[in-house]
Amino acid sequence: MPKQSPIPGDIDKPFWDACNREVLVVQNCKSCDRMQHPPKEKCGGCSSSDNLEWREMSGKGTISTYIVVHDTPVTILQAEQPFNVAVVKLDEDPGITMLSHLPGTAVDAVPIGAKVQVEFETTPATGQKVPEWRVVG
Amino acid sequence: MAVNVQTPPDSMYRSTEGLGVWEHKGKVAAVGIGVSPTARRWDESPETSVGAWTILAIRNAMEDAGVSPEEVDGIVLTPDTSTGVSWPKDRPIPESFVETFNLTDDPLDGIVKLSIEWILKNMPELTNIKFAMHAPTCMSNAIVVGAQAVGDGMTQTCLVVRGWHNLAGRYYVGQGAAGMDTIAGPAGITSGHGVPACGTTAMMFQEYCHKYGKNHDMMANFVITEKRNGLLLPEGYWAQHRPENLTVEDYLAARWIAKPANLYDNDLPICVSAAFVFTTAERAKDMKQKPVYILNHTRTTPKHRGAVQTLDDWQEAADETGRKLYEGAGIKNTDLSFENMYDGFTEFHQFHLEGLRFAGVGRGEALDFYQTDISLEGPNPVSPSGGNAGGGRTRFWLHYDSIQQLQGRAGARQIRKKAEIGVSGAFFPDFNYSTIWSATPD
Structure with a gap:
């Protein structure tokens, strides 16, 4: 995205x-x-x-919860709606959470409790890479 | 002589457990309340600006209390009046506003923000203000600070004030950084995924439902009850402008904003202002209105370490708030006649309710409790104010109603059981300012 x-x-x-x-x-x-x-x-x-x-970090985590966004305030994402936003807890410390669009997971089919692995996505404006997460196993 | 406007020091807040009963328990009272009319959006006339309506609310509160302006010697104001839409860059201030009011150095003061300096410049009748504080973010904060200030003797008769403006445009949508293709600061980590304002709450609610085997449909009775209560609040936006009943079918069919939060789980930004008058219990004895005594106040602040909070974070914080409130007030959960904790977003509410153990409801039990009689007529009135959902986005109907309930002048919203002690507070479960109110000082 x-x-x-x-x-x-x-x-x-x-x-x-x-x-x-x-x-x-x-x-x-x-x-x-x-x-x-x-x-x-x-x-x-x-x-x-x-x-x-x-x-x-190892780049491993677990999905603790998610939402399906239908009305985002972020203009660049509006054409992608609806889309998942999941909360990932890191294996090293479940108190550390990160957000993910969960590439590869269908909208509203997010498996809470599933293991995920980090990957990196290039953003269009500057080329800065950002962490993303994909369900594994 | 200009008044020195201060920022509340940490020492004014009761943030930790183990502090014992509040030293001013029952010695501070709310004795007057006042509000302005409501509107969906500002029509750009000076008479309906947030500044003008705040002046009106203050005058109404003083009249309600039966105090003259020169008797007021303190003011605590929440200076933020935003509801998520920014004043357009380079857009001029309406000339009629400039001609009507005495401005401060900030031309947007009185339009999209509000300072004590602006109020005092435009309310010359407030001649005796010696204590002034800005309490950011939430009227719940101003209430806590006002209560402590009166208890500490920093002011004898204190105004507690909050105003809201709402400009044309959608709530946060495309505003500021959200409309750009780059994003700076911590928002690059927390906001880049496009989560709307209700999103974090919806995430916690989803995790809650997953853990306890509940679902969004179970919110219907609570939201419908709030809307019903709100239509019985004549001062509220919905009662004044859109007296529409909500059905279960309406609620369940509403469009999602961030599933599992739908349109009715979000509140409606409006224009409105409110002011309360606090004074000492001693002085309150002979005043126009029945005093409502403050038994305790608390502050809870976020402790999470990640990009967003976890369910554990919210539940532990809500429990902590409940324990602190009861400890400082010297009461138990069973002493509460009603609760008016925050609801904007509606999916906050069950965390607050469980943290308080209101009606004995523990973790994971609130949505089942919502299926029981939680009405004004029932044994466990929940959110009799109607909250933000029932009255529009203010974060103060909850306090306003708590005072009215305990004075016995909530009108059609008056709970049928005897109103003796109530609680109200906002906003997040892990970031809130809360107050215990009582019809008697002890």
Whole structure:
């Protein structure tokens, strides 16, 4: 689907750069061993900014829920309606969630609880790659 | 002399468990309420701007309370008035608005936002304001801050105020970043998938239904009850402009916005303003209206670590809100006569209700509870205000109705059982400001 192209900022640039290398990373606080996504300037647990690192993920997750969007506010997606948006919980930490259009899964046929694997999709405006997820197994 | 408008410090909020009974329990009271008329959209006349209607609501609230403007020494305002449509870039401010009001440095003040400075510039009768705070986002926040401020002695007679504007255009659709082919900041992660405003709630609702074996059809009685209650709210948009009954068939046939959330699970953005008057319980004794005492207030803030919340996040947060409310008020769930927690979107509501254990309803039980008698006439009145769904998008009908119920002047909406203690709060289960109200101070 023709997604908007994210414009990397100071804080999330390492995440988007990793996407362009087709690697999924998540920000982690070394001090309290706590991951967070989207990346932030400080750890949401200890408020430290000195102990943040980027941790590479396996790219494996599970679908926890989904919706079927019939009335999106995003202009570039309106021609694609209706479409799925699923919530994926990462295997490494189910508290870390990401969104997915679930390429390859029919509209409103989303298997909650199914395993998914990350892949990377190129967005049209700038060529920035973004993570997407596909049902496996 | 200009009033110093402050931002509420964290110390004004009761955000954690273990704080014990609120130090000002029963010592602060709501004694007046006022609202403006409602409209679907702003017609661009100065008399119906959010600024003008907020002035009207404030005057109505003072009259209702029987207080003179010079007796008011405090004001807490939610400065956000947006309903999802932006003022077009480079569009001039209507000349008639410029000619009618005293403007601040921000030309959009009084049109698509509102400041205390604007109010004071245009209400010269408020000559005695010594305490002023902007409480962002939600009138529920302003209520919490106003209650604490009166309790702490920062103000004796305080206005609590919120206004809403609504311009032409669709709710968030194609607005700002949504209309571009690029997206910056955290929104690149959270918004790029095109999730509409109700989408996160629908996701949590879907997960909830999957976990507990429920379905969207089970929402029908709740939404219909809210619409019915809303038509009994003469101040509300639907009662004033579109007195339409909703049937089960209407609800189930409505188009999806983000399945499993349909049109009626979303609220309707409107123009309207409200103001309340808070004062000390001591002073309230001799005032025009029966005082409604505040037993406790709380704030709950998000703790999730991912792009969107999880069902666990919302359920744990709703439970936490319930425990904090009861602890600080020194009451139990069985002491509630009614509940008026947030409903805009309707699929929020069961999380709040379960967190409160209202009528003994626990996790995963609310949709079954919705199939019982939850009407005004029944033993467990749910959302007697009609909420956002029944009265239009305000986030304040819930509080307005709670005060009226406990004063015994809710009219046709008056619950049939005796109204002794009620609860209202908004908005998300994991991000809300909530208040326990009572007909008596203890």
